[in-house]
Amino acid sequence: MFELVKAWYVKKFSDPHSVTLLLMLVLTVALLYFFGSYVMPVLVAIVIAYLLEWPVNKLAQVLGNRLIAAIIVMAAFTGIALGLVLGIVPILWQQLSNLLQESPTMIEEGKDFLLHLPDNYPTLISTEQVQSLVSGVERKVLELGEMIVSISLTSLKDVAAWLIYLILVPLLVFFMLKDKNELTKGIAQLIPKDRKLIAQVWYEMDHQIMNYIRGKVFEIIIVGVVSYVTFSLLDLRYAALLGTLVGFSVLIPFIGAALVTIPVAAVALFQYGIAPEFWTILVAYSIIQALDGNVLVPLLFSEAVDLNPVYIIAAVLFFGGIWGFWGVFFAIPLASLVKALINAWSSKSESLLESMEP
Known part of the structure; x- marks a missing residue:
């Protein structure tokens, strides 16, 4: 067991750049967690x-x-x-x-x-x-x-x-x-000075975070305005409040859309009962969510790292539990950061093994 741990350590952290990256990561996480x-x-x-x-x-x-x-x-x-x-x-x-x-x-x-x-x-x-x-x-x-x-x-x-x-x-x-x-x-x-991997991860994440924040703000505005206009045309009460909730629900991928469905359906049910208008509002809301997930998100986040929905949900739950709202907001960039770190260490290990081969 000790030999396996030693071999893994030598493979991942025998280079000073890898050690520097790990120390900077631990220091940053500790700083954010405690302060x-x-x-x-x-x-x-x-x-x-x-x-x-x-x-x-x-x-x-x-x-x-x-x-x-x-x-x-x-x-x-x-x-x-x-x-x-x-x-x-x-x-x-x-x-x-x-x-x-x-x-x-x-x-x-x-x-x-x-x-x-x-x-x-x-x-x-x-x-x-x-x-x-x-x-x-x-x-x-x-x-x-x-x-x-x-x-x-x-x-x-x-x-x-x-x-x-x-x-x-x-x-x-x-x-x-x-x-x-x-x-x-x-x-x-x-x-x-031994910061080659830090620079590699930083340049990759700097561009992604900028695109993510800008894209997320545009997504909130577009989804919120479209929801407000749709609810207003369907004569749903509290259209501005519900449209705002739907807009901000995109901050929590997948989970936010499911949670906001409850107030939208409750207001529509209270206003119309089980009537055609109620089902029309639910269908319109479903169309908005479908267009957001399948059209708007790919357009706004085309340069983001492709992450499996399971990883995104896990990142939302994990980072949201640690840092609350900001953990949820940055769940996707943080998950992309973890992926970038793994890629950086893996590529460094592969290059190290290649250099050791005769």
Whole structure:
């Protein structure tokens, strides 16, 4: 057993570049795991900087000055963000308030519908099964309500922190865009000289992360707008709120679409009952999800690493459990990073074995 471990170690880590890559990986993961909450504004700024790097780079090539390009892009981004917040958030808040006020009625109607199932389909479901299901749903609803209240009370203490973030994050983004080259050189000086594999993985992931963030933002906007327009045309209530939920559901591959189906179906059922309009909304929602998965995603993420859906779901569960929202958001790039690391070590091991052959 010891000889097997020794042979594996010699094969994978006999080269100093491999050891440096491993140490940098362990250090980065430990830093994010233990101090992630403290550097959260920096992480958010990095995400936004990746999103804005492409327009800044293109505009800098036209103007010949990166500082002016960064100022113009940041001003445009800030204006668009403020416009969206001031224009959309009040509508979403109003619809959410109305939905919460009507939720007790919706729950009662759903409960009544379930309790009448044994009368309509006595061979398929029994009264005891329905009562057990209703009790479980009521318990989950109470737990969800308690969790929402606790989160709301906790978030009140974080208002000052959010106000600080609203000032710090734009400043960090601006300086990251303006001084990209200087910051990159400074980080390079902190990395050991044996960094060939680090550079290989970095160049591969840098391009992929930029494409992923930009593509994911476009996907959220496109899916959200299309869902809102579709729900509005079908006269579904809370169209803006549901369209926003559908848009953000793409952050969690496969799982998000399944979860958002519940509120969409619940609102449609409450509004129309088991009627043709209800099935029309479900069919339209299914078409949107199918077009997103089979047309939009391949177009936006054509340069991303091809990953099996099993790996993507496993990455969402694993990284989401460690880092919460940001773990879910970066699940695909992190899974691609793991694949890139494996490829880098494998290629290094193969080249090492070839060099040892006579």
